Amino acid sequence: MNVLLVFAHPEPQSFNGALLRTAVAALEAAGHTVQLSDLYAQSFEPVSDRRNFTAAHDAAYFKQQAEELYATKHQGFAGDIEAELQKLAWCDVMIWQFPLWWFSVPAVLKGWVDRVFAMGRAYGSGHIYETGFFRGKRALLSLTTGGPAGAYQPGGLQGDVAGILRPIHRGMLQFTGFTVLAPHVVYGPARQSDEEREAVLAAWAARLIDLAHEAPFEVGTY
């Protein structure tokens, strides 16, 4: 498999960093090929505007989707976006490694979606959901939380993690055609012992070997 890992954490020594390095090692040891988008290390720009493009279709009024369709026709995406689009086209599986911040992804990862999932290349012309451009590819959210598992159950302090993640699963991943796999959630690693963390990393490595044959996750609709 070709696996794209997208990493969004400001501290490489964090437990998110350990999960990332574990994934790279486990996937490569199993014979898979990995590409990494390390958004903090790349200083990836998350703000979507005219810098997404090498030329302007309409210099007087900025309508992002119109510019994206023009850029799709004229190979007009900025280099940083084109590089990410190539990785998306290349991958069989995409994994996002991130800490859950404010019931969502860190802004740099949201901006990666805002800028890279461009009309004409990631969706559009009827290509959404079941007919999305990324159909046949699999996607998996690997995340950490601050709070313990009990807080993320239905009725818990924060509530059902599947509901919290649904806008990402449904509105970003399924919308563009990805088959969604069950999220891999590590609850409260800051409060775990070294032994617990080692076990968590080992479980993550074990899961990654055979993602091609996992049953899809029931994302649910609204």
Added chain:
Amino acid sequence: MNVLLVFAHPEPQSFNGALLRTAVAALEAAGHTVQLSDLYAQSFEPVSDRRNFTAAHDAAYFKQQAEELYATKHQGFAGDIEAELQKLAWCDVMIWQFPLWWFSVPAVLKGWVDRVFAMGRAYGSGHIYETGFFRGKRALLSLTTGGPAGAYQPGGLQGDVAGILRPIHRGMLQFTGFTVLAPHVVYGPARQSDEEREAVLAAWAARLIDLAHEAPFEVGTY
């Protein structure tokens, strides 16, 4: 009332821009005081990292919450964050004006939350949800969608807009203590006639006069 308007759209001439200008004019005409955070115009930085702070509590390992607690004690927030925190402390009502991108806010607005809603100033030490630091303040999402209203009903193509917005309502606004008002959603303004848009702007202006007495919105839990 003191009203903080947070605006996140790359094109000032957009319908989001028209909604913003309508809000400023209507609120000021009704005698309210407005402060604006125009995130694109301010070139607001959305990536959360050491630039959030004027000093480092731990220069060897970046843990954002620990740095935030240290900055809370030592007045150590970067100027752009401190300015937004002052506006938050000042306001009675906060309104976010944005286009719904990928079932969420644009990255620049997500990053405003990631950086400004700091532990020690926006939450923490038991101050979450009903005991949040921003209790007594009201918050309202004003947004536009690409698709028509029917797509955002339960069972529609995109699904119930209340579910799509719940992570924002619950995880960002209620979490920090805000009382949430009903979202103001304009569906598919790109497909509306000039007359329809004028009516939409008039309705928005009319709603803004008396936000202090609106009943809270039923956000729901997970």
